[in-house]
Amino acid sequence: MRDYEAIDAHVAASMPAWTAELSELCSIRSEAGDPDGLRQARDWTVGRLQRLGCSVDVIGAEDDAALVVGEIGEGRTVTCVQHYDLQPAAPLDLWTSPPYEPVIRDGALIARGAEDNKGEFLARVWAIEACLEVLGRPPCRIRFVVEGEEEIGSPHLAGYLDVRPELREAAGALMEGGSVDDQDRPIVQCGIRGMLVVELALRTIAYDGHSSLAALLPNAAMRMSQAIASLFDTDGRPSFAGLSDDVLAPSPEQRALVEAVPDGLLDMLLQAFEIDRFVAGRTGNEAKRAAILEPTCNVSGVWSGYTLAGIKTITPAEAHARLDLRLVPDQDPDEVLDRLRNHFRSHGFAELEVTKLAPGTRAYWSSPTDPIVQAVARALEPVWGSRPTILVTDPGAAPMWDICAANSVPQADFGAAYSGSRAHAPNENLRLDYAERTVRSMVRFLDEFASAAD
Numbered sequence: 001m002r003d004y005e006a007i008d009a010h011v012a013a014s015m016p017a018w019t020a021e022l023s024e025l026c027s028i029r030s031e032a033g034d035p036d037g038l039r040q041a042r043d044w045t046v047g048r049l050q051r052l053g054c055s056v057d058v059i060g061a062e063d064d065a066a067l068v069v070g071e072i073g074e075g076r077t078v079t080c081v082q083h084y085d086l087q088p089a090a091p092l093d094l095w096t097s098p099p100y101e102p103v104i105r106d107g108a109l110i111a112r113g114a115e116d117n118k119g120e121f122l123a124r125v126w127a128i129e130a131c132l133e134v135l136g137r138p139p140c141r142i143r144f145v146v147e148g149e150e151e152i153g154s155p156h157l158a159g160y161l162d163v164r165p166e167l168r169e170a171a172g173a174l175m176e177g178g179s180v181d182d183q184d185r186p187i188v189q190c191g192i193r194g195m196l197v198v199e200l201a202l203r204t205i206a207y208d209g210h211s212s213l214a215a216l217l218p219n220a221a222m223r224m225s226q227a228i229a230s231l232f233d234t235d236g237r238p239s240f241a242g243l244s245d246d247v248l249a250p251s252p253e254q255r256a257l258v259e260a261v262p263d264g265l266l267d268m269l270l271q272a273f274e275i276d277r278f279v280a281g282r283t284g285n286e287a288k289r290a291a292i293l294e295p296t297c298n299v300s301g302v303w304s305g306y307t308l309a310g311i312k313t314i315t316p317a318e319a320h321a322r323l324d325l326r327l328v329p330d331q332d333p334d335e336v337l338d339r340l341r342n343h344f345r346s347h348g349f350a351e352l353e354v355t356k357l358a359p360g361t362r363a364y365w366s367s368p369t370d371p372i373v374q375a376v377a378r379a380l381e382p383v384w385g386s387r388p389t390i391l392v393t394d395p396g397a398a399p400m401w402d403i404c405a406a407n408s409v410p411q412a413d414f415g416a417a418y419s420g421s422r423a424h425a426p427n428e429n430l431r432l433d434y435a436e437r438t439v440r441s442m443v444r445f446l447d448e449f450a451s452a453a454d
Ligand SMILES: [Zn+2]
Pocket: 083, 116, 117, 150, 176
């Protein structure tokens, strides 16, 4: 076992300079759809990885949001999947300081991207820098795959990887970041959910009618309500044919992890949302399985007719809705989309248009018993002083399937996010003490990973 004293001391001594570096990166406004900002963040990333000593490649170089790949070290390869693009900072008036003028307050750096994903990306870079400074070389081979389109669903990633299939070869992968609970216990997530987002649209009459004709004119809002309702059983469970066709049965280990989630978390949800029962009256393990292991179908918005101030008595001609479906292995978003369309056709809603809003992503789950998960857990425990909580999946979506599935590369995550990180929200921040612990964990992880069996 390596003596980590020198490494930890180096990390502690470097934090001020590293924090200044993160501030520099966070002052770049690399929001999706901002070509100048994306180009600047892309070039900054290229320069940083080169300074680290990586061989760097820009795939899709003509593109402002190109994929940056940096590789360093020898031995087993771990792919770190990161991104330099950002969610929009708006609404700006809810920030206590401007989102692209990073400030440190109460030990946290506040800026858009401080955690997601510039801070998590740099924490991994810093860990390698510490290895280089103190040990002379990183213990294994590290590949950074840094996207510029993650926040818009990675529309070009699969294409970039198709022309460079060797980038899909690795002994393991780390998702973009990770988190810590409110008792400073680190969390390891073994996977990521998939996602399909669609918009529904229908028109019933040529233009909005005078509502005195409501007895005669088909109402678009009502028709949309019926179409949406047809997707669910009377208890609110999604029930359209084929939704669960390709869902893999969870392994005994996955089931056990789900059932080990404390019941108190369910009670907290009931309290926080001021309800006395969940959808379909789910409780206990049934509620946990539904939340974690089953696909969801969520109505995220519905709009039709006149909803502004005053009264306007119309029969609406058009209605729209958005659905997001969170997927599990081994569902293919395009097949789920086909089944959704088939459902509407076979239920008498042939006129309803279903448009996919983003390239769907597939879920990807590694086994909780996989050596990479165990390596992460062993790396975290001494730094955080408690055993990590291992979870089957991150509830969010990320393009891990594109990167890992072709060669069954196992994956896990860890990082510095906490319940107050506010990723995607105003006042996003990175706790610098958590960032430091994440760097120290990363060094230990690289050692564990280098010596783990395939
Ligand atoms: Zn992110």
